[in-house]
Structures are given as C-alpha cells and as structure tokens.
Amino acid sequence: xxxxxxxxAEVKKPGASVKISCKASGYTFTAYYMHWLRQAPGQGLEWMxxxxxxxxSPRYAQKFxxxxxxxxxxxxSTVYMELGGLRSEDTAVYYCARERDSTLYFDYWGxxxxxxxxx
Amino acid sequence: EIVLxxxxxxxxxxxxxxxxxxxxxxxxxxxxxxxxxxxxPGQAPRLLIYAASSRATGIPDRFSGSxxxxxxxxxxxxxxxxxxxxxxxQQYGSSQxxxxxxxxxxEIK
Numbered sequence: 162x163x164x165x166x167x168x169x170a171e172v173k174k175p176g177a178s179v180k181i182s183c184k185a186s187g188y189t190f191t192a193y194y195m196h197w198l199r200q201a202p203g204q205g206l207e208w209m210x211x212x213x214x215x216x217x218s219p220r221y222a223q224k225f226x227x228x229x230x231x232x233x234x235x236x237x238s239t240v241y242m243e244l245g246g247l248r249s250e251d252t253a254v255y256y257c258a259r260e261r262d263s264t265l266y267f268d269y270w271g272x273x274x275x276x277x278x279x280x
Numbered sequence: 281e282i283v284l285x286x287x288x289x290x291x292x293x294x295x296x297x298x299x300x301x302x303x304x305x306x307x308x309x310x311x312x313x314x315x316x317x318x319x320x321p322g323q324a325p326r327l328l329i330y331a332a333s334s335r336a337t338g339i340p341d342r343f344s345g346s347x348x349x350x351x352x353x354x355x356x357x358x359x360x361x362x363x364x365x366x367x368x369x370q371q372y373g374s375s376q377x378x379x380x381x382x383x384x385x386x387e388i389k
Binding site: 196198205208211220223264265266267268270271272273 | 324336372
C-alpha cells in the first residue's frame with residue numbers, strides 16, 4: 162500500500178534550518194510528483210512547493226523562494242525539504258503529499274512533522 | 281490570485297442530518313482543478329473529492345461534490361459520527377500554485 166513516512170518532530174532556534182524527510186513506498190517513486198505543505202497551529206493549509214522525483218527543477222511558492230530547498234534520494238525513495246532562516250511563524254506541522262501526473266490534487270499524505278521554532 | 285472562501289466557518293449538526301458546505305472562488309476556476317479534503321484532529325488531510333465531483337478511492341457515496349465557475353459545494357447526505365471534522369477546498373492556479381480555503385468545521389450538536 163502507498164505510504165509516505167516522514168521524519169520526527171524538530172525543535173529549532175530562530176535563524177536555524179530544518180531538513181525533513183519523506184520516505185515513499187508502495188508505488189513507483191519517480192512516477193508521481195511530491196509536494197510539501199504546512200499547517201500552523203489552528204490554521205489552514207499552505208502549499209510550499211512541488212518536487213519532481215523523475216527530474217526537473219522544483220517549483221517553490223513565491224513566499225518561500227530563497228528559503229526552501231527540495232531534494233531527493235532516488236536510491237531510498239526519499240524526498241527532503243529544507244527550510245532555512247527559521248522564525249517563530251514557521252512553527253507548523255509540515256506535510257509531504259503526492260500528486261499523480263498533473264492531476265492537481267493530493268491523493269496521499271505523510272503523517273506530518275511538527276517543527277517548533279523557539280528561542 | 282484566486283482566493284477560496286468557505287462558508288460557514290463552523291456548523292453544528294446532528295448525526296443523520298444532510299449538510300452542504302460552500303466554497304466560493306474569487307475568479308472562475310476550472311472544475312478539473314477543484315478538490316475537497318477532510319481533516320480530523322491530529323491527522324493529515326484525506327482526499328474526498330477531485331475534479332469537483334469525482335469521489336476518491338474508498339470514499340463513501342454519502343459524500344458528493346458539485347459546482348462550476350466560482351461556486352462549488354460538498355454535500356454529505358447523512359452525517360455519520362466519523363464525519364465531524366474540518367473540510368477544506370483546494371484549487372490550482374498557474375500563477376500562485378495550489379491554494380486552500382480556510383476550512384469549515386463540522387461539529388456535533
């Protein structure tokens with residue numbers, strides 16, 4: 162069955178970086194796009210960017226350009242999202258989510274990773 | 281930039297009732313680009329409806345979606361206890377990417 166398993170919770174200080182992993186299984190890793198989204202406490206969902214495991218340049222939401230980097234390790238079917246210059250407003254649950262071939266919706270989600278930014 | 285506005289913010293209903301949730305776009309949205317998700321506390325969102333009216337795999341047929349242009353709805357024909365959650369609509373726009381409504385919370389009356 163399809164699974165997206167994310168790395169565990171992180172606590173970071175302002176100005177630091179965080180790198181979260183999302184390990185995919187149960188499907189052909191390179192056949193689907195991977196997205197990163199986040200949800201601040203008690204808030205709605207915010208899209209951060211899309212990564213193409215088969216290759217090609219990721220596309221980042223304008224709000225995060227310059228601070229976010231998405232990468233992959235094809236050998237382990239894992240996608241990574243690194244967010245730098247952390248501030249308290251970045252405290253959120255971060256999700257990876259899969260998209261099938263330009264269908265424009267997310268059919269499977271990771272379990273979420275809580276990132277807390279606090280001095 | 282297209283903004284999605286969901287209404288109402290919170291609904292208090294009883295199991296067995298029928299409910300219709302609204303998602304209004306600030307500009308016309310292609311039906312192919314509109315999806316609905318359910319999120320329960322402490323869980324990731326779950327895809328319910330894609331392309332405005334197609335049910336995702338494993339979603340009960342009490343869930344249905346409809347609409348076009350700027351007005352979309354999600355209907356639950358008979359509320360089950362497990363349906364009390366937050367519901368989000370989502371659209372894709374070529375300029376801003378993927379955006380969500382602010383959510384509608386269904387709570388038990």
